[in-house]
Amino acid sequence: MTEFLEVLRYREVLWNLVRRNLKVRYKNSILGFAWSLLNPLMQIGVWYFVFKILFQRDEPNFMALLVTGFLPWLFFSQTVMDSTASVTQEMALLKKAYFPRTILPLSALLSNLIHLGFAFLVLLGLYIAWGVDVNIYYLWVIPATVLVALFAYGLAAMLAAWSVFYADVKFIVSNLLGLWFFLTPVLYPLHLILNGRIKTPDNWVEVFLDSHLPFLKQLFMLDPLTIAVEGYRSALLYGGENFVRVAATAGMTEAQAAALQASLRLQYPLLPYVVGAAAISVAVAIVGQIIFRRHADRFAEHG
Amino acid sequence: MTVIEVHDLWKQYRRPHVQARSLKEAVLALVRGQTGYDEFWALQDLSFTVEAGEAIGVVGPNGCGKSTTLAILARVLTPTRGTVAVKGRVCPLLELGTGFHPDLSGRENVFLNASLLGMGHKETARRYDAIVNFSELEEFMDSPVKTYSTGMVIRLGFAVAVNMDPDILLIDEVLGVGDEHFQHKSFGRLLEFKQEGRTIFVVSHNLESVRMLCDRAIWLDRGCVVKDQDAGEVIDKYRAAVEAWERSLAEAKARNATAS
Numbered sequence: 001m002t003e004f005l006e007v008l009r010y011r012e013v014l015w016n017l018v019r020r021n022l023k024v025r026y027k028n029s030i031l032g033f034a035w036s037l038l039n040p041l042m043q044i045g046v047w048y049f050v051f052k053i054l055f056q057r058d059e060p061n062f063m064a065l066l067v068t069g070f071l072p073w074l075f076f077s078q079t080v081m082d083s084t085a086s087v088t089q090e091m092a093l094l095k096k097a098y099f100p101r102t103i104l105p106l107s108a109l110l111s112n113l114i115h116l117g118f119a120f121l122v123l124l125g126l127y128i129a130w131g132v133d134v135n136i137y138y139l140w141v142i143p144a145t146v147l148v149a150l151f152a153y154g155l156a157a158m159l160a161a162w163s164v165f166y167a168d169v170k171f172i173v174s175n176l177l178g179l180w181f182f183l184t185p186v187l188y189p190l191h192l193i194l195n196g197r198i199k200t201p202d203n204w205v206e207v208f209l210d211s212h213l214p215f216l217k218q219l220f221m222l223d224p225l226t227i228a229v230e231g232y233r234s235a236l237l238y239g240g241e242n243f244v245r246v247a248a249t250a251g252m253t254e255a256q257a258a259a260l261q262a263s264l265r266l267q268y269p270l271l272p273y274v275v276g277a278a279a280i281s282v283a284v285a286i287v288g289q290i291i292f293r294r295h296a297d298r299f300a301e302h303g
Numbered sequence: 304m305t306v307i308e309v310h311d312l313w314k315q316y317r318r319p320h321v322q323a324r325s326l327k328e329a330v331l332a333l334v335r336g337q338t339g340y341d342e343f344w345a346l347q348d349l350s351f352t353v354e355a356g357e358a359i360g361v362v363g364p365n366g367c368g369k370s371t372t373l374a375i376l377a378r379v380l381t382p383t384r385g386t387v388a389v390k391g392r393v394c395p396l397l398e399l400g401t402g403f404h405p406d407l408s409g410r411e412n413v414f415l416n417a418s419l420l421g422m423g424h425k426e427t428a429r430r431y432d433a434i435v436n437f438s439e440l441e442e443f444m445d446s447p448v449k450t451y452s453t454g455m456v457i458r459l460g461f462a463v464a465v466n467m468d469p470d471i472l473l474i475d476e477v478l479g480v481g482d483e484h485f486q487h488k489s490f491g492r493l494l495e496f497k498q499e500g501r502t503i504f505v506v507s508h509n510l511e512s513v514r515m516l517c518d519r520a521i522w523l524d525r526g527c528v529v530k531d532q533d534a535g536e537v538i539d540k541y542r543a544a545v546e547a548w549e550r551s552l553a554e555a556k557a558r559n560a561t562a563s
Contacts, residue, residue, distance in 0.1 A: 012418035020404055020415060027406040092401040097419045098378035297381040300374070301316060 003293065006100040013099045017090075017107035021082075022114060036118040043070070044126075064130055068236050069186045071123060072144065072228040075116040076152045077177045083108035083156030084163050084173050087299055094300045101296040102289070105157045109149065116145070127236070137239025144231030151224040151281040154288030161295040164302050184225045224284075227277040305390075306471060306502050307353035307376065312385035314346040314371050314526075345371045347526040349385070355470075358503040360513035360534055362541050363523035369506040372523070373397065373475050376504065391470030391502075394420055398475070399464070400457040405449035409440060409459060412448050416463045430466045437492075438462035439485075454481050461485075465492050472496055474505040490516070510538050 007014065026035045044067050051062065083105040087094070090104055120141075127134065163169035220226060236242075317340040346368045353359055361369045374380040375387055377395035402419065403412045413434055417427040435441055438459045440451075448456060458481045465472075474493075481489065493516055497503055507513050513520060513534060520537035522529040530537045 010418075010421075012423050016415045016418045020407060020411070023411070024404065024406050092398065093419060095374075095379055096398050096402045097395050097421075099419060300379050 003100060003102055003289075007102055007106065010099045010103060014103045014107055014110070017103065018110045018114070021107060021111035025111075036115055037122050040067075040071075040074070040119045040122050064127070064132060064237060065233060066187065067123060067126065068233050069229040071116060071119055072148045072232050073181065073184055073186050073225065074119065075112055075145075076148055076225060076228070077181070078115070079109050079112040079149075079152040080156050080159065080173065080177065082112060083153075084159040084170050087160045087164050091299075101299060102157070102292065105153065105160045105292065108156060108160075109153050112152075113145075113149065123236075132237065133242050135239055135242070137235050137242075140235035140239070141232060144228050144235060147224055147231070147278055147281050148228035150285040151228075154281070154284030154286070157288035157292040161292045161299075164295065164299050180225070183220065184223065185229055221273040222276045222280060224277040224281045227274055231274075304355045305352050306355045307351075307390075307504065308386075308388040309349055309351050309372075309376075310386045310388075312346055312349040312372075312375065312387060313344065313383045314368070314375065314380065315383040316343045316345050317341070318343050345526050346375075349523075349526065349528060351521060351528065351531060353502060353504065355391075355502055356500045357519060358497050358517045359505070360517035360520040361504070361506045361523060362508070362510060362513060362520055362538065363529075364545075366525075367523040368526040369523055370475055371526075373473050373504070373506050377473050389471065392421065392468065393471045393473060394464055394467045394469030395473040396461070396464045396475060397473070399460040400453070401460075403448045403456055403460070406447050408447055409444040409451070413444075413459070413463055416460065417467070420464065420467050422467055434462045434466045437466060437488075454485075457481060458485055461489055465489070465496070469501060471502040471504065474503065474507075476507050476509075510542065514538050 026032050029035060031038065044063070047066055048063060051066070086104040086108050087101070093099075094101070124134070159169055159173055163173075349368070349372065361372065363369055371380065373395075374397065375382055376389060377393065377397060379395070379397065402416060404415070407415070410431075413431065414424065414427055417430075417434075418424070422430075435444055438455075438461075440455060440459060440462075443451065443455065448459075451459070461481070472493075490512065493503065493505075497516065503516065505513065505516065517534040519532065520534040521531045522537050522541050530540060
């Protein structure tokens, strides 16, 4: 709590660092800020090539599922990577003057939230092009973002602290993030798979999880990233009329899709997992902050 | 009024052993309960007070704890034991010229630096012209700092720091920054600060500057206070001690030479 008041008192430093992070990311590039929008577009272009052209996936909404799920993942992984490096990178500032050290991981979080905002604008543009209906369910994106932001902040803070003392941390982090990406349903839509009603070529995940410990499946569902990625999809693509359109991608008729949507609401036990993942996110945020605080006093000695 | 009160201050550093041992050694060390570092007391039971408006110089050989003391007063480091109370707005001039981002312009860096020293955007904007004037870098303010020379960066850092409005100025070895002209100018600014009744706490090897600027000096050696008196006296005694030590070294060398 006192830490929170300290950060408020030093908010100018926080804003300046966020502004600086944003400016510096695209330094020396002619297009500058446009890269904030171009980057996700180009990533989408790569996937279009891989999945549509190489793998011949012809469902009309496949790209929408992919791109929507990618946003929270990108936000999470960038925040964790930026923040892990933040304290070691800003050693010069740490040695120069006092400011609450929490500002460093916080500035990584905030600058990536702003990038997420930009990417979201690109996404809305694509939706309009794809004919996705923009509706009131979109507001669910906000709690999903809060959930993934808390989780990202907690991990980011503890990793930032540890990486001051052990350089190994940043190598481990980049490799673990690579694995985590595939353990998160970004490249495959979870909602339709786990239910087992609709066969897609992707259900190897379910086969794997079912044939191993059921515990693993639970863990997978409790991963705040699973919930955030699915949360984004539910909010943006499954809400209202959009569900029918997405279900149609798996070859269902409108009547079947509507029936599935109704039955999902009754049978699909997602809510406990959402609550569980939210609890995990809050716990990770608190533990991360405590670990960070505990080490913060010794950062300047170690640089 | 007492503005700085340091009471029984101890500071311990851990000096890690040089670089990664092999995994086997690390595991063995862990099993045997060895730590991978030496412990080292940089400050040992340091106590002193500073009154408002005083100008104090800290002198002593390398590694005596001068900079550690200053960093603790600036809250960059935390004490291992003991208490430190500082009253009023503190402006630390530590590591001048660092903390500038090479890709940002001089102007942007001024605002970032000023916020680190506790000054808000509006206040900085009001003082911006004075800062630029003092640094004499008008025509460079919109170029990225990576195009500056080392001296220019330090000048800008100094200009930002002395244009804050501090009650207490903490200065680490920056009495001689920049060229001859800028040195005169910055020293003059510090004398002005003193006349304005602000407290100055300076760590320096430049003994003559300390003599000119400070009323009182503290001589530190291996983390302990040797003398804490009138600046002129302390400096004379410190200098005499260094000369005596050098003489004894020279004599020992001469003895060794004749012996062999």
